[in-house]
Amino acid sequence: MMQLGAILFGAAFTVAVCLALGQLLLRWAQAPLKRQEELPLALVAGAPILSLIVFLLGILQLFHWWLFLAIGAGVITLAVARGGLRPGGESFEPLASPYRWVYAGIFAAYGVLYLSNAMAPETSPDGSTYHLGLVSRYLRAGGLERITTNMYANISQGIEMLFVFAFAFGRHSAAALVHLAFFASITLSIVNYGRRFGLPGAGLAAALFFFLSPVVGRDGTVAYNDVATAAVLFSLFYLLRIWSESPSDRLLVPIGLLAGFCYGVKYTAAPGLVFAAAYVIWKLHRAQRLRLRPLLIFGLCAFLLVAPWMVRNAVWLDNPVSPFFNKLFPNPHVQIAVEEEYREHMRNYDGLESHWDLPLELTVRGKVLRGLLGPLFLLAPLGLIALRWKEGRWLWLLALVTGITYASNHGTRFLIPSLPYVALAMGLVFTRVPRLAPALVVAHAVLSFPSVILTYSDQEVWIIYRLHWKAALRIETEEGFLRRTFPDYEVARMVQDNVGDGEKLLAFGPVAEAYTDREILVVYQAAHNRVLGNMLMAGYNTGSQPTRRIRLDFPSGSYRKLRLVQTAAGFPEQWQVSELRVFDGSGELERTNQWRLRANPNPWSVQRAFDNSLATSWSSWEAIRDGMFLEIDFGAERQASAIVVECPPDQWNIDLRVSGSRDGQTWEPVPAEMNDTYLAEPPKGMRRMVANELKREGVRYFLTSEHDPAGPDFEERAREWNVTKVAGSWGRRLYRFN
């Protein structure tokens, strides 16, 4: 009961503080809102302020529940004192739809389903791994911390800051309930949008189209941020419309904050900021009121919500927009190749054979793109008829703005931000035909019911499956529910129970980090982890093992510096060097402390090619291009006659040349004869070498599964890896390096 109370308090308190802040802001801004509009818009308008406060507290390492309590109580008291509880503005005309009771029934039924799922323990893939994994990590650390081993910590986390606030009191489910509050807010705002702009029937239908969509229902009831992002964008455009009809500089404050918050909640919502800025400028220009003051108000407010994330990333990660644009901001934390792979992966979901499959995958099947909008949205093209009307053109413009980033990620949930406008456009068209919209709403409600979905969708699709009222009310314990329904929880607890405090675990796949406080390095999540993962692969994967020897012989000469230059271009492969050795005759030059090593690109890991270990390597971490080099400054002139490169074989197109410098300033090509040989067998002891290097990097544990290529190898060659299997759960095995 205590736990349930904490959950409800954490969520309600966070929502109340947002509402209070939003109410204070909107009233100060003299937003001409109707009574019904205040609540949903205040929640979203207050969110950027609370998010910013939490961010600043995090930077100051002041994440304490009692401080949150004090600040929240202060804000609520202030709002109450300023009349925040008194309803302001006039009411809309009552909704006259004869179907309103049917609609209310549908809202209520799905509302209970959604509430029970949001209150149930968190089992979502991303929520349990990084959304709440990072939130719980920040709370343990007492504030935000520099994390270079998880690129999900690099993206903006505006909504996660609200989760921090809620999690401090009610943990996981409180965060999910905060997301649900945004879900409720946007649904109400869609209804209100219709009422304000003269399309009440369309608004009501659209709200239900959105609310009942299976992917929205699933996403909005877990600790994700897509529905909240949609709510921020919708509220922004809502207020922009109001501002365009009743321009005031004060109203540009919440508009600017929300515009900046678009970037602050999710990079993919950044076009909302750009659009809002352009719209404000355009409107001011058309009204011949283009002055500095409104632009500065808008710009500064937006900047307030954008800057924290950019500055954090610039200072901590050397890239203000990490984990993207690493070519523009080269840094050791996210490799260019990894970014490109990630982008490619997001664009091309496994199983999506053609873009022509998108309509059915998005609306009916759902497995490949991890969620479905519902078959109703097969009718979305009919919404284009709305282009006939000005309102319809506006809605489709917003759908385009909010959906433009869908090209970068084809997951169904990335369409959620544009769904309200598509739904409204559809509502606009369908309400022109008597009884069509209610019929479609009812059909949509039936087709979105969990047991019905499974009759037409793929199996194992990401939807809400059932009501979880016992788990929601904690009649069934959280532990019991998670162990019964969520295998990843068992794995997380296995990690918690067996990995020592402060010890690092390397894993190829994600772990439900929201349920363990151990440090987990997931291979694909950061440059450092990727380097460790590649090192591990060199233990068992022949393609990654340094079985190739490239010897470049040149006339013996005296050099202050030598460079090995890669000149090929136009191939996707990367250049990788396990060891680079310099010889004079048959004797290798000793690597002395006088030497200075450089590399371009990826200068940060050049030492890995000069450590006398075949388990480690330097890699370009981007496709080969002319001019990449590894350079040795001997510190003084040294006699040399050959360079030997030991490297993995799978870099068929590299073309290596030698350059030399006698004075350390001017470079001259050194004609060299290349001799390329391949070892039939990998060097002996690769597994043990790799294990030793991983230990040197502080990695004491490795989590694998029988599906990983590494899994069977660890099972069969445990002695060579020098590991002990310490635990296993749900096909995952935990090994300790001895």
Next chain:
Amino acid sequence: MLRQGQERLRFIACAACLLFLLAAGCNDYPESYPPPEQRVPLTPLETGEEMAFVEAGEAGAEFYFVNDIRALEVDQWRWTGEAPTLRYLLYDVDDLTFLMEFALPEVSFKNTNRITVTFLVNGKEVGRKQYDTPGRRQFEAPVDPDWLVSGEETAVTARVNPALVLPDSGLKYGLIFFKAGFERR
């Protein structure tokens, strides 16, 4: 008043932008790095791999040699003394065959018509062969698993009788060694 307010706002905006750009452009990575700590190569015993077979010319072959095996000649063979001894590390000791490939050159038969080679595994005789003519030979015999201990060194000796003795130096030459070790049947 309004103008002053605008200028203040402009100043704050510019300062914030400048700070941001400075932060974005700053990093303190060194331009070059010294060589790191050099790793010491693992000995075969440290690799955790079975040391079951060795060829005369392979890298690290010396680690297998305990006694009486000389330097590598033309990348693929070595002279031995009269009782070359090698060591192996075996983990799975069941169903193993000991195999040695070697040669007895003509010069070894200068003072004798017959050379006997006795093969010992952990001191126990696994086989004995008599050779009457020079040439390349292969010896092969199954090994009783009871003679072997998993995870512990296994010693193998090939005793050559008689060995060739150089009159000047008194050095003894047994056979020409190519490869030897254990293979699974």
